[in-house]
Each structure stands twice: as structure tokens, then as C-alpha cells.
Amino acid sequence: xxxxxxxxxxxxxxxxxxxxxxxxxxxxxxxxxxxxxxxxxxxxxxxxxxxxxxxxxxxxxxxxxxxxxxxxxxxxxxxxxxxxxxxxxxxxxxxxxxxxxxxxxxxxxxxxxxxxxxxxxxxxxxxxxxxxxxxxxxxxxxxxxxxxxxxxxxxxxxxxxxxxxxxxxxxxxxxxxxxxxxxxxxxxxxxxxxxxxxxxxxxxxxxxxxxxxxxxxxxxxxxxxxxxxxxxxxxxxxxxxxxxxxxxxxxxxxxxxxxxxxxxxxxxxxxxxxxxxxxxxxxxxxxxxxxxxxxxxxxxxxxxxxxxxxxxxxxxxxxxxxxxxxxxxxxxxxxxxxxxxxxxxxxxxxxxxxxxxxxxxxxxx
Amino acid sequence: xxxxxxxxxxxxxxxxxxxxxxxxxxxxxxxxxxxxxxxxxxxxxxxxxxxxxxxxxxxxxxxxxxxxxxxxxxxxxxxxxxxxxxxxxxxxxxxxxxxxxxxxxxxxxxxxxxxxxxxxxxxxxxxxxxxxxxxxxxxxxxxxxxxxxxxxxxxxxxxxxxxxxxxxxxxxxxxxxxxxxxxxxxxxx
Numbered sequence: 038x039x040x041x042x043x044x045x046x047x048x049x050x051x052x053x054x055x056x057x058x059x060x061x062x063x064x065x066x067x068x069x070x071x072x073x074x075x076x077x078x079x080x081x082x083x084x085x086x087x088x089x090x091x092x093x094x095x096x097x098x099x100x101x102x103x104x105x106x107x108x109x110x111x112x113x114x115x116x117x118x119x120x121x122x123x124x125x126x127x128x129x130x131x132x133x134x135x136x137x138x139x140x141x142x143x144x145x146x147x148x149x150x151x152x153x154x155x156x157x158x159x160x161x162x163x164x165x166x167x168x169x170x171x172x173x174x175x176x177x178x179x180x181x182x183x184x185x186x187x188x189x190x191x192x193x194x195x196x197x198x199x200x201x202x203x204x205x206x207x208x209x210x211x212x213x214x215x216x217x218x219x220x221x222x223x224x225x226x227x228x229x230x231x232x233x234x235x236x237x238x239x240x241x242x243x244x245x246x247x248x249x250x251x252x253x254x255x256x257x258x259x260x261x262x263x264x265x266x267x268x269x270x271x272x273x274x275x276x277x278x279x280x281x282x283x284x285x286x287x288x289x290x291x292x293x294x295x296x297x298x299x300x301x302x303x304x305x306x307x308x309x310x311x312x313x314x315x316x317x318x319x320x321x322x323x324x325x326x327x328x329x330x331x332x333x334x335x336x337x338x339x340x341x342x343x344x345x346x347x348x349x350x351x352x353x354x355x356x357x358x359x360x361x362x363x364x365x366x367x368x369x370x371x372x373x374x375x376x377x378x379x380x381x382x383x384x385x386x387x388x389x390x391x392x393x394x395x396x397x398x399x400x401x402x
Numbered sequence: 403x404x405x406x407x408x409x410x411x412x413x414x415x416x417x418x419x420x421x422x423x424x425x426x427x428x429x430x431x432x433x434x435x436x437x438x439x440x441x442x443x444x445x446x447x448x449x450x451x452x453x454x455x456x457x458x459x460x461x462x463x464x465x466x467x468x469x470x471x472x473x474x475x476x477x478x479x480x481x482x483x484x485x486x487x488x489x490x491x492x493x494x495x496x497x498x499x500x501x502x503x504x505x506x507x508x509x510x511x512x513x514x515x516x517x518x519x520x521x522x523x524x525x526x527x528x529x530x531x532x533x534x535x536x537x538x539x540x541x542x543x544x545x546x547x548x549x550x551x552x553x554x555x556x557x558x559x560x561x562x563x564x565x566x567x568x569x570x571x572x573x574x575x576x577x578x579x580x581x582x583x584x585x586x587x588x589x590x591x
Contacts (some may be wrong), residue, residue, distance in 0.1 A: 065576060091520075129469065141469055224479060249493070291404045291405065292405045292406060292407075293405075294403060294405065294440070294454075294458060295454070295455070295458070296405065298436045298451060300439060301405065302431055302436070302438075304408075304414075305411060305430045306430055306431060308408075308411060308412060308415065308428055309415060309419075309426055309427050309430065312412070312415060312416065312419065313419075
């Protein structure tokens with residue numbers, strides 16, 4: 038018996054092995070094409086099994102997917118592996134299929150001012166070396182940029198030229214000149230950018246001081262200068278008698294005189310439709326307000342009559358009770374609870390009346 | 403001269419709609435031609451497309467008027483209807499008031515009209531409704547000597563109140579009194 042069970046076990050083990058092997062090996066007529074860089078496997082075999090299956094193809098599709106994935110995994114196992122932080126990792130090769138562009142081709146940008154000029158004159162860029170030998174520091178330095186070769190702002194000794202003012206600070210002068218150059222470059226860059234995106238820059242047309250400017254031009258320049266601060270002119274002081282400038286707001290734009298008549302008509306009809314659709318709602322509120330006002334007047338009149346007749350609590354409860362039955366049927370804007378509160382008693386009544394007035398204040402509109 | 407802005411059209415339509423209600427779209431959208439509203443020197447003119455094109459040839463400062471003047475916008479951008487709009491409003495009016503011949507003369511000279519002077523009145527005319535006043539011969543009336551046909555208010559008769567119909571001969575201020583009781587009449591007309 039044990040022998041049998043051992044034989045059985047062995048046979049079973051053999052069968053399991055064979056099955057596993059069968060599972061691992063997949064027979065295909067045409068070999069698959071693998072792009073392991075993209076983890077891609079392309080199966081060129083004709084799908085005859087699928088065609089025979091008919092409408093219920095689930096099982097066949099699943100089998101096909103399993104087979105192909107098995108082949109891909111087999112390929113992956115053949116790659117060189119390495120160990121990265123306790124994990125066994127296969128190093129994928131470079132992808133062989135070229136993927137298409139994600140975004141559209143960039144459109145050509147308009148040429149900058151320099152590029153246009155160069156094209157016109159036929160100037161070609163001269164090839165220059167990136168590094169220049171700097172005598173002073175005794176090393177190769179950049180032609181321009183950080184730690185450039187000949188930086189005149191970094192000189193420690195400047196001879197005062199013969200015709201210059203001896204009190205002038207030459208170092209500060211050089212630094213100032215550099216700042217101006219940088220600002221000018223930045224302005225040109227932004228201008229090129231604006232031209233590329235077809236945006237308009239705020240023009241400084243009449244703002245440069247020439248000495249021959251008219252009063253209006255000067256006024257305009259002054260206005261612009263006032264507004265050109267970080268707070269857009271909010272904290273600028275003005276002279277004692279200075280008035281706010283006229284006509285500095287935006288000019289209104291109107292529709293053209295002979296615009297599209299049909300469009301004009303359509304928009305007007307639309308406006309009318311909206312106007313008409315809103316109307317009924319207002320009437321209801323007016324009607325309810327009117328009704329409540331009438332009720333108030335009636336009630337006031339009745340109360341006056343009751344007090345005149347001299348009846349106290351008994352009389353008051355009566356109309357109060359009647360009112361309680363009356364209010365819920367109206368609906369409108371009063372809440373049913375208010376009516377209930379009204380009939381609580383004389384002191385309560387006056388108190389809640391005030392509360393009622395408060396709520397009624399809303400409807401007095 | 404320019405077309406009206408959205409805001410201005412809305413204000414104007416609201417005013418006109420008080421008198422003719424939904425029939426306003428018959429003015430806007432006419433089967434017999436394209437008519438439009440144009441603003442010139444704060445006055446609104448209702449003019450056909452043909453006439454508009456001719457008027458565009460005249461410079462703004464020389465142009466006095468075109469088409470039909472419906473009214474004008476005041477300094478505070480409120481819209482005042484003018485008498486000249488009556489020809490267009492009268493056929494479309496929703497609520498009409500006919501007055502007897504006796505009261506007609508008095509009305510034309512700018513006086514108030516009593517309930518006894520009322521000939522007919524359309525049903526369901528609510529309080530403060532804008533109406534057009536007709537004589538018994540179905541001729542739309544306007545008080546003479548008035549710049550503006552404004553806010554002819556009508557109070558509908560109910561049991562408790564006695565009502566007077568008042569128009570204004572002044573710059574459009576309209577005063578409406580209602581008397582609680584016939585006994586309380588203090589004045590005579």
C-alpha cells in the first residue's frame with residue numbers, strides 16, 4: 038500500500054511537471070516579435086481559433102492572451118538580471134519601436150529684429166570659441182556669463198580719463214552702464230516675445246522727455262509715471278491743487294450703427310423673453326403682501342373692537358383660534374408656526390407679535 | 403447716433419412693456435420691414451432700416467430727428483416716454499380706458515379724471531397699471547401741453563374704495579389718492 042502511494046505520488050509529480058512544462062512552452066507557428074524595451078510582444082499568427090469559436094469567444098481570447106503573455110515573460114527571464122535592494126531586477130534593453138509625437142509640431146516663430154536684420158544684410162553667425170584665455174587670472178574663462186574673461190565691472194584699478202570730472206565715481210559709472218545694458222536687453226527680449234505672440238506692448242510713444250512737449254503730452258506723461266508704481270499709483274502723493282485727470286477712463290465701445298440687424302433683433306427678443314418669464318413671480322409676491330396687509334388691518338380692527346367691548350381673555354382667544362385655522366390655508370410667506378404662537382395668551386401674544394413684525398419686516402418690501 | 407446698449411434697451415423695454423406688455427415683440431420683430439431703435443442725443447428713435455441708412459449720411463450735429471421719437475433718456479439714465487410714441491403704443495395697448503366726452507376735454511387740458519368720467523375700462527386692470535386713454539371714438543388721447551405722456555395710472559374699483567384716475571401735468575410725478583369711504587370725500591372737482 039505504501040509502495041502504491043509512493044508510486045502514485047511519483048506519477049503525480051511527473052504529471053505535474055509535464056503540465057508545468059506544457060504550460061510554460063507555447064507552440065506558435067510564427068514566432069512573436071518582441072520589443073522588450075517597451076514590454077511589447079507582437080503576434081503575427083492568423084487568428085483561426087477565434088474565427089471558429091463564433092460569438093462566445095471569451096475562452097479562446099483568454100487562452101490566447103495567456104499564451105502570448107507566457108512567451109513574453111519567458112523572454113524577460115532571459116534578460117541579464119541584477120540585484121537592487123533585495124529585489125531581483127531585469128535590465129530592459131532600449132526600445133526599438135519609435136512612438137509617435139505626443140504634441141503637434143511647433144509652428145515657426147517670427148524672427149527677432151536682429152535675425153531679420155542679419156538676414157537682410159546677409160550676416161552669418163561667426164563661429165566663436167566658448168572659452169577665452171584670461172591674462173589677469175591666468176586661466177581659461179568664458180567669453181560671457183558668470184566669471185567671464187574680461188569683466189570691466191570687476192577691475193580693481195580704473196584710470197580717470199583726462200576729460201572726466203575728478204569727483205566722478207568711475208566704478209559706479211561702469212556698474213550703471215552695465216545695468217542699463219541689461220535692462221535694454223531685457224526690453225528687447227520682451228518685445229521680441231510680444232511680437233512672437235502678437236501681443237501689444239504698452240507704448241511709451243510720447244513719454245521720453247524732449248523739451249518740446251505740449252502741455253497735454255506732459256500731462257499724459259505725468260499720469261503714466263504716477264501709475265507706473267508697484268501699487269499702480271495708489272499711494273502717490275499729489276500736489277495741493279492737483280485734480281484727477283479727465284478722460285482717463287476706458288472709452289466705451291458701442292455696437293456699429295448698421296450692425297447685423299437680424300442678430301440685434303434676436304438679442305432683443307431674447308431679452309423680452311427673459312423679461313416676460315420673470316414677471317409672474319413678482320405678481321405673486323405683491324399679491325401675498327397685499328393680502329397680508331389686508332389681514333393685518335382686519336385683525337387690528339377686530340382687536341380694537343374687542344378692547345372697546347371690554348371682553349378680555351375669552352374674547353381674545355376666539356379670534357386667535359380662528360386665525361390659527363385661517364393662516365395655514367393661505368400659505369404665502371407666513372410660517373404656520375407663527376399662527377400657532379399667536380394664540381398662546383395676552384402677554385405671549387404681544388411678545389410674539391413683535392416677533393411677527395420682525396418676520397413681517399421681510400415682506401414689507 | 404448709435405444703437406442702444408443692453409442696459410439701455412432693458413430699461414426702455416421695461417417702460418414700454420408697462421403699456422403694451424408682450425406685444426412689444428411685435429414692435430421689435432415686424433413682418434413688413436426691419437425697424438430698429440437708435441439713440442441720438444439721448445433720444446430714442448424708432449426707425450426703419452431704409453430711413454436709417456439715409457440718415458447716416460447726415461452728420462451728427464446737423465441731424466435733428468429721424469423716424470419716430472419714442473422717448474428720451476434722462477441724465478440719470480431713466481427712460482421717459484414721449485407723446486410721439488402713442489401712435490405705436492395705442493394699437494398694442496393691453497389695458498385701455500375710455501372716457502366720456504364730457505371728461506375728455508378736461509383730461510386734454512391736463513386735469514384728473516373722476517370715476518364718473520370713465521366710459522369703459524378693460525378687465526383686470528390692476529392698481530398702478532399703465533394704460534392708454536381713449537375717447538369714446540377710439541382716438542388715443544394725450545393731455546395737451548404736456549411734454550410727456552407718462553404713467554397714466556388707473557385704480558380698479560373695489561367695494562371699499564372710491565378711486566380717482568389721475569394723470570400728471572407736471573414732469574411726470576403721479577399722485578394717486580384712494581379714499582377709504584365715500585363719506586370721507588373732502589374735496590370736489
